Amino acid sequence: MQIAVGSGKGGTGKTTISTSLALSAGTDVQYLDCDVEEPNGHIFLKPKLTHRETVVVTVPRLDESRCTACGKCRDICAFNAIAQFGKTVMIFPEMCHSCLGCFRVCEEDALIEDTREIGILESGMAGDIHFVHGRVRIGEAMGVPLLKAVKHKAEQDRLTIIDAPPGTSCPFVESVNDADYVILVTEPTPFGLHDLKLAATVLKNFKIPSGVIINRSDLGDDRVQRYCDSENIPVLLEIPFQRAIAEGYARGINLVDTVPELRTVFSDLLTRIAFEVAQ
């Protein structure tokens, strides 16, 4: 079973919830940090990272001795990664989406498969938790292939918790599209509600079952609750603001270590979700 934890926007407690779920699940759980731009799960789970690999994408490199400047590679490239000035062909690997179209149209074998590093993937154990995360290279605009590499590490028969990136655009969608259930973490504020609506709309379009956790539930109003009621989205849990939780978070201490009673609450929540997914 795959459970993704999303939020519409960062800062609502997504990592707090996803790491707490992983810590409360018992054995044989996997935690995938799909927020490859700003991975933070390792700060709370403190895994021993024993495996590290560079993630690359395939990009073309020109063999000038073979190129006849026919222009076919430039014509097929939808991303302006290949330009041609007269007889000079130039390749901009950072704009390449690795569709491989240029290789296929080149009749002179003038393109060589080269690679471009987009980031690193690290994995290891955090206690009983199988931990995986990716870190995109700074200045790299294409995080999705790295996110996919993190997701490919998911073991099918293992309970998997996915910490999704913020927002509702392609990285979020890529993180949740195979999930059996998505937990949306929000705050009872106008910003929280607005972003929750966007994320909930995406999930509704995908027909992925979802529920909401309201974090810092006493620091706002009841509009999130009313929205969830009107949309038939279950509110799974409400966590009131506590300075101790905020201070623990600041120090990298996980929620279930700051408030140990919550461990049972989260493990019950996993049971409830498993039941709902099985229906």
Place this chain on the structure above:
Amino acid sequence: MEQTIKEVLILSGKGGTGKTSIVGSFAHLAENKILVDCDVDASDLHLLLAPKPTETHDFKSGVKARVEADKCSGCGMCAELCQFESITMGETAVISPLNCEGCGVCAHFCPEEAIVLQENHCGSWYIADTAYGPLVHAQLFAGEENSGKLVSHIKNQARQLAETTNTGLILIDGAPGVGCPVIASLSNVDLAVVITEPTLSGKHDLDRILDLTEHFKIPALVCINKWDLHSEMSDSIEKSCNDRGANVLGKIPFDRQVITCQIQGVPVTADDTSLAGYSIKAIWKKLKEHL
């Protein structure tokens, strides 16, 4: 003489650090400026500024592939060629628009010419009036990509507007993260202001965003929000910022009044009872000295 236009970008590494509340306050405090919200994915600034659109435009970018089922012979070549796992084969090919990157390889090689590429309408952008000046903002449709292009587009629109109205300051609310939309929002910027929180993850995200501003050689200043939730961490962030040449402009205390203001839809600096509001006023004063 033509006025030089200064672009100030407010970033956070990650959402939820209070960036929009702070940008909303800067919008309240700054005189004669144009506002831009580059968080095209999940923007919130409009909740504070209550913009009234004066112009609404479609944003189209790239293409998406679509199968004309009556022409498709089901040969499966497109599915084999697609590098983005966006084509599945039934009796005919089926393309998932969410995964399609619009590379056009499938259409190029389809022996039956059964795939057409359609321009992709992926969002809207607006020029709006607010109580604090014009706002250029946008909304990308959920699940869409090309947010970097939309960010570049609205930034260009803001610049044109600044030139025609002879406005010297563009105040930009950035997107979260360090990826495509943030990179796009950094172009042409004179100064970046990074909002962070005194937490281990805040420190981690701040380091990554400062790596990014250094990478693009953009001077950066830092504000620590909710500093009193962990004052030692706040000190440690301040020290590490100073060590790497990104000075801390100021610190803002945790203040429940910020949320009350959010609910009322007013900038926190407009509230005379808010401690956070006073700190933001002091920060703005210092920020102006850097412009």
